[in-house]
Each structure stands twice: as structure tokens, then as C-alpha cells.
Amino acid sequence: xxxxxxxxxxxxxxxxxxxxxxxxxxxxxxxxxxxxxxxxxxxxxxxxxxxxxxxxxxxxxxxxxxxxxxxxxxxxxxxxxxxxxxxxxxxxxxxxxxxxxxxxxxxxxxxxxxxxxxxxxxxxxxxxxxxxxxxxxxxxxxxxxxxxxxxxxxxxxxxxxxxxxxxxxxxxxxxxxxxxxxxxxxxxxxxxxxxxxxxxxxxxxxxxxxxxxxxxxxxxxxxxxxxxxxxxxxxxxxxxxxxxxxxxxxxxxxxxxxxxxxxxxxxxxxxxxxxxxxxxxxxxxxxxxxxxxxxxxxxxxxxxxxxxxxxxxxxxxxxxxxxxxxxxxxxxxxxxxxxxxxxxxxxxxxxxxxxxxxxxxxxxxxxxxxxxxxxxxxxxxxxxxxxxxxxxxxxxxxxxxxxxxxxxxxxxxxxxxxxxxxxxxxxxxxxxxxxxxxxxxxxxxxxxxxxxxxxxxxxxxxxxxxxxxxxxxxxxxxxxxxxxxxxxxxxxxxxxxxxxxxxxxxxxxxxxxxxxxxxxx
Numbered sequence: 001x002x003x004x005x006x007x008x009x010x011x012x013x014x015x016x017x018x019x020x021x022x023x024x025x026x027x028x029x030x031x032x033x034x035x036x037x038x039x040x041x042x043x044x045x046x047x048x049x050x051x052x053x054x055x056x057x058x059x060x061x062x063x064x065x066x067x068x069x070x071x072x073x074x075x076x077x078x079x080x081x082x083x084x085x086x087x088x089x090x091x092x093x094x095x096x097x098x099x100x101x102x103x104x105x106x107x108x109x110x111x112x113x114x115x116x117x118x119x120x121x122x123x124x125x126x127x128x129x130x131x132x133x134x135x136x137x138x139x140x141x142x143x144x145x146x147x148x149x150x151x152x153x154x155x156x157x158x159x160x161x162x163x164x165x166x167x168x169x170x171x172x173x174x175x176x177x178x179x180x181x182x183x184x185x186x187x188x189x190x191x192x193x194x195x196x197x198x199x200x201x202x203x204x205x206x207x208x209x210x211x212x213x214x215x216x217x218x219x220x221x222x223x224x225x226x227x228x229x230x231x232x233x234x235x236x237x238x239x240x241x242x243x244x245x246x247x248x249x250x251x252x253x254x255x256x257x258x259x260x261x262x263x264x265x266x267x268x269x270x271x272x273x274x275x276x277x278x279x280x281x282x283x284x285x286x287x288x289x290x291x292x293x294x295x296x297x298x299x300x301x302x303x304x305x306x307x308x309x310x311x312x313x314x315x316x317x318x319x320x321x322x323x324x325x326x327x328x329x330x331x332x333x334x335x336x337x338x339x340x341x342x343x344x345x346x347x348x349x350x351x352x353x354x355x356x357x358x359x360x361x362x363x364x365x366x367x368x369x370x371x372x373x374x375x376x377x378x379x380x381x382x383x384x385x386x387x388x389x390x391x392x393x394x395x396x397x398x399x400x401x402x403x404x405x406x407x408x409x410x411x412x413x414x415x416x417x418x419x420x421x422x423x424x425x426x427x428x429x430x431x432x433x434x435x436x437x438x439x440x441x442x443x444x445x446x447x448x449x450x451x452x453x454x455x456x457x458x459x460x461x462x463x464x465x466x467x468x469x470x471x472x473x474x475x476x477x478x479x480x481x482x483x484x485x486x487x488x489x490x491x492x493x494x495x496x497x498x499x500x501x502x503x504x505x506x507x508x509x510x511x512x513x514x515x516x517x518x519x520x521x
């Protein structure tokens with residue numbers, strides 16, 4: 001019986017699909033990924049199931065949508081009967097190892113036999129909210145958005161590039177390959193780095209690699225959001241984006257691009273060592289991200305509350321043994337397809353209940369194997385009573401944001417946006433775009449009478465998809481009681497402590513049960 005192929009899995013965080021050289025980006029330098037892409041199946045229309053860390057990572061692990069596995073936002077744990085790619089691989093003989101971020105919100109490691117967290121190789125001097133070390137802070141220069149979920153949106157990290165947490169983690173991952181190169185067991189060896197996630201705070205030379213004055217801002221950076229869902233307008237103001245300057249957006253772009261090139265250099269370290277050890281040719285190697293990031297589009301930086309292409313599209317590169325199936329594929333792929341694809345490629349049966357599908361039939365040219373639609377959701381428990389949903393079918397894309405009329409009542413009485421004229425504006429229940437004609441998602445057709453038939457057809461398909469998922473995570477009890485964890489960004493004073501507790505998957509993580517799939521609009 002042939003030995004199963006090794007799998008080397010490289011995961012980034014908040015890396016958008018269009019900021020890579022081989023995808024035609026004219027500014028960002030990604031030479032290692034550009035070269036690697038030549039050996040890969042490159043999926044140019046890959047989508048996350050949710051542009052938020054934990055939901056996306058659990059969807060990747062389970063091959064299931066968030067509405068089913070229950071991790072609707074960063075404050076939820078998977079429903080207890082969920083199983084992962086990593087536990088399935090382990091059960092079939094794979095040695096499953098993780099280096100870096102997992103963020104599954106599970107009590108254990110969700111199937112990894114070994115787990116080495118990022119903090120094991122570096123202290124917590126630099127976190128998503130800024131620099132916690134006072135001495136390092138003295139030499140740091142950065143700006144945070146002045147509002148909720150206040151994160152570093154641009155700056156210069158005074159650390160040396162090899163001293164950052166992700167660099168030390170990558171070095172440890174690469175060094176471990178020396179011990180694993182002769183493994184009798186097939187390997188599932190995963191590197192999960194946080195860059196280019198916030199803080200957008202690269203070390204030199206990456207911090208100066210891209211001149212902010214030369215950054216081209218998207219046309220929509222000062223867009224009028226009056227035709228967008230109310231939740232978009234809320235986050236735009238609440239996160240303080242209305243207080244940012246043109247220079248802030250340009251500096252944010254330059255900082256983000258610097259982080260991407262630093263990621264590329266780390267990927268080069270991994271791929272170079274795999275080749276030196278003779279592990280490259282016959283292995284499966286995956287490069288992807290959990291979701292993307294906004295870089296000024298519609299006035300946003302980072303994510304939260306939106307389903308635009310910039311946060312929904314992800315890079316997905318899979319190198320199969322002997323570089324089979326290399327090429328560029330425009331058919332839709334979803335993050336939930338990664339699990340069944342890897343199991344299929346390893347000769348392991350795909351468990352029942354997996355909602356993704358193996359991409360191998362499509363790669364092999366089987367008729368009808370290519371998807372023509374993808375789905376997603378976004379949810380913030382402190383602000384929404386149920387998730388917003390997204391469907392892309394062909395060139396059409398629809399999002400639906402139910403329950404926004406309740407947003408005002410969910411705000412605390414001292415919230416600066418409560419009792420303001422923002423809540424006199426039209427709610428706008430969703431978005432409708434034809435992406436071939438409007439790739440920037442600027443002209444919302446959701447309320448256009450001329451497109452009512454298209455809107456209704458897509459909405460009915462969206463509801464049919466939801467109903468067909470089977471038992472869903474039960475949100476009924478969320479109607480009566482506010483999810484206090486997800487209100488952390490609405491509270492004052494202890495935001496950092498709450499988020500740190502959340503990221504440790506402590507006692508504040510909520511686990512839902514299941515309910516029937518019958519829902520009414």
C-alpha cells in the first residue's frame with residue numbers, strides 16, 4: 001500500500017486574494033509565492049465562509065458552514081459533535097502538528113497531536129491592540145483607529161524582522177523539519193502565522209518598502225454609504241473611520257503591503273527548506289488565509305460587519321504531488337472545500353455531514369463538478385439577532401441583513417451614536433451587485449425596482465440553501481439575552497482584558513445547541 005503524502009499547510013490571517021504578484025498586483029512584491037504558484041492549482045475565485053477568524057478557521061477544519069457548526073463569530077465554540085480535518089487525518093495515521101494560531105475556541109486542539117502556540121516563541125510585546133511592552137512602546141510609532149475595536153492601522157515596529165513573533169514561529173517550524181524529514185508516519189505539519197492581520201505594524205525594512213505617498217487609494221475610500229446596510233454605516237462611524245485622513249489610508253496600505261512581503265519571505269523559508277530536505281516534490285502543500293481585509297474600500301480598514309469581496313475572497317494555492325493539476329482555475333471554491341479536497345487527495349473517505357466538496361473532480365475535468373455559487377455569513381452577537389447572509393451566483397452577488405431595525409436598541413444608553421440622526425436614515429436590508437459590471441460594489445441595486453426579480457430569485461435561493469443545511473445552531477436564546485462577550489466592543493475600560501480572555505478561549509466562550517432548519521423570513 002502506497003504511503004500517504006505528507007501535507008504541509010501554511011495559513012495566514014487577513015490576507016486578501018488580490019494583493020499577490022502572481023495575481024497581477026502591480027505593487028506588492030511576493031516573489032516566493034509567485035514562483036510557488038507555478039507548481040500549484042491556483043483558485044482565483046476562492047471564498048471564505050465568514051470574514052472573521054474563528055468562524056472561518058472552524059469552517060476550514062470541519063468542512064461545514066458556520067450556521068451548522070455554531071461558530072458564528074469569535075465568541076462561539078463549535079457545537080460539541082463537530083469533528084475536524086485534523087482529527088480525521090490523525091485517525092488515519094497522520095502525525096498532526098500545529099505551529100501558531102489555531103483560534104478554534106475548543107477546549108483542546110481539535111485533532112492536533114502537537115500544538116506549539118505563537119507565544120511559546122515570543123512574548124506578548126506586540127498584540128492586535130498595540131505594544132504592551134513599555135520599553136518597546138517608547139521606540140514604536142503607530143496609529144490606532146479612534147473607536148470600537150481599536151487596532152493598529154499603520155506604524156513601524158522597532159523589532160528586528162527576525163525577532164517578531166511570526167518570524168520566530170516560522171524559524172521553529174522550519175527547524176522542526178529536520179527532525180521530521182524521515183518520519184515513518186505521513187505528516188500534517190501546519191504553520192499558522194498571524195501576519196498580515198492587525199497590527200499593521202511591520203518591522204524594517206518592510207516598513208519602508210512601500211512609500212505611502214505612492215499608494216493608490218481605491219475610488220470608494222470616501223464613498224457615500226447612504227445606500228448601504230445600516231450595519232455598514234454604524235461600523236464606519238463607530239470604528240472612527242470617518243475621522244481618518246487620506247494620509248492614514250495611504251499609510252495603512254503601505255504598512256499592510258510591507259507585512260505581506262514579510263509573509264512572502266517566511267513562505268520562502270519554508271519552501272526552500274522543504275526542497276533542501278527532499279520533501280517538496282511528493283508532498284501536498286497548501287497556502288491560504290482565513291479571510292481578507294479592507295484597505296480603504298468604502299472607507300473601511302480591516303473587517304467587521306461587511307461581506308465585500310475584499311474580505312470574502314481568499315488566496316488558495318494547492319500543490320499536489322508531482323505538481324499535478326498545476327494551473328489557474330476560475331471556478332468557485334470555498335474554504336469548506338479544503339477539508340474534503342485534502343482527504344480525497346490522501347485517499348481518506350470524506351465523513352458524512354461535510355458540506356464542502358472535493359475540488360479534485362473539478363480539477364480532473366469531470367462534467368458538472370464546478371460550483372456556480374458560494375455562500376457566506378457575518379455576525380456580531382452584540383449587534384445582530386441573526387447572521388447576515390451572502391450568496392454569489394455567477395456574476396450576481398446578494399447580501400441580506402435581517403433585523404437591523406433593532407440595532408439602535410442594542411446599543412448601551414451612553415453609546416455616542418445612540419439617539420442620533422444616523423438611525424433616521426433608511427435601514428437598507430441588503431446589497432445586490434453585478435460584479436462583472438460593478439466589481440467595486442458601488443451601485444447597490446437591492447432596492448432598485450428594475451432588479452426586483454433578480455433580488456427575489458437570489459434571496460429565495462439563499463433561504464433554500466439555509467433550509468437545506470439540516471439542523472442549525474440554535475440562536476433562539478440570543479433573542480432574549482444579549483451576548484455580553486460580543487458586546488466587548490461596546491463596553492468601556494476593560495476591552496483589552498475581555499479580548500485577551502476571548503482569544504484564550506476561556507470561560508466567556510459560548511456554545512450553542514442545535515435547532516431545526518425551518519426558519520421564516
